[in-house]
Amino acid sequence: MSELEEISQHVHDRISSVKLLLDLSLSDLPHSKMKKLGQEIFAVERLLEEFERCVERQREQLRSLKELEESFQKDLEDVTHMKDNIPAHMPKREGPAQVREPGMKQSQAADVQPPQQEQQVKKSSRSFIREMDFITAPEFDSIPQYMKGRVSYDQLNAAVQNINTAVTAKYKIFHQSVKTLSNPSRKLQQRFKEQETKDTKGQFFVVEEDIRDFTQMKVDKRFQGILNMLRHCQRLKELRGGGVTRYLLL
CATH class of the missing domain: 1.10.10.1890 (Ska1 microtubule binding domain-like)
Structure with a gap:
């Protein structure tokens, strides 16, 4: 049960109690019963105030949900547009350039490569x-x-x-x-x-x-x-x- 439903049920119960006391007030009631009736009416007033605040919170949540729904709908339209218009062929990202020591010529860098690394370079260049x-x-x-x-x-x-x-x-x-x-x-x-x-x-x-x-x-x-x-x-x-x-x- 939601917060709004709980408060509504509570208000309904209080009103029923007040109606019962009012029915009883047609006959002579002792002072204690009259005092009880005033307390019940006061409690109903507070519940109605809380009920109004709860309704306002629900309205605010509803506005937020509607804004969220509109945002989701826009995102869905954007994604659908991207899906329908994605190119069949995408450009490839270039790999990182090979870095060598500053001031060292390419031929010098090749000379200092260990034999195993040199073999790997030759093999990769061929493949x-x-x-x-x-x-x-x-x-x-x-x-x-x-x-x-x-x-x-x-x-x-x-x-x-x-x-x-x-x-x-x-x-x-x-x-x-x-x-x-x-x-x-x-x-x-x-x-x-x-x-x-x-x-x-x-x-x-x-x-x-x-x-x-x-x-x-x-x-x-x-x-x-x-x-x-x-x-x-x-x-x-x-x-x-x-x-x-x-x-x-x-």
């Missing part, structure tokens, strides 16, 4: 495969309309994902030991190495043939338009030579 960062909404808005054509934001980032898939598949084969490769993969690795130049050493790049081999994306006029947009957003650059166009990740 690391760079991926292209997804295009952010402000970057997409900065692309001229004539360059975007009918390509949407999601379609552009889907192309980024396909290029990353091709890069990952290519360099997993590229870094793998020849002994562990099948004959088709050995031929691919040989092709990858033949396409390397002094300008691509230590870089990650793909060619159109890699896109065809490792993704379902069509290499057509629309694909060339997507590459133009990615160059505009400084995600890649072209290197031509030997009859091959290389798309280097930046």
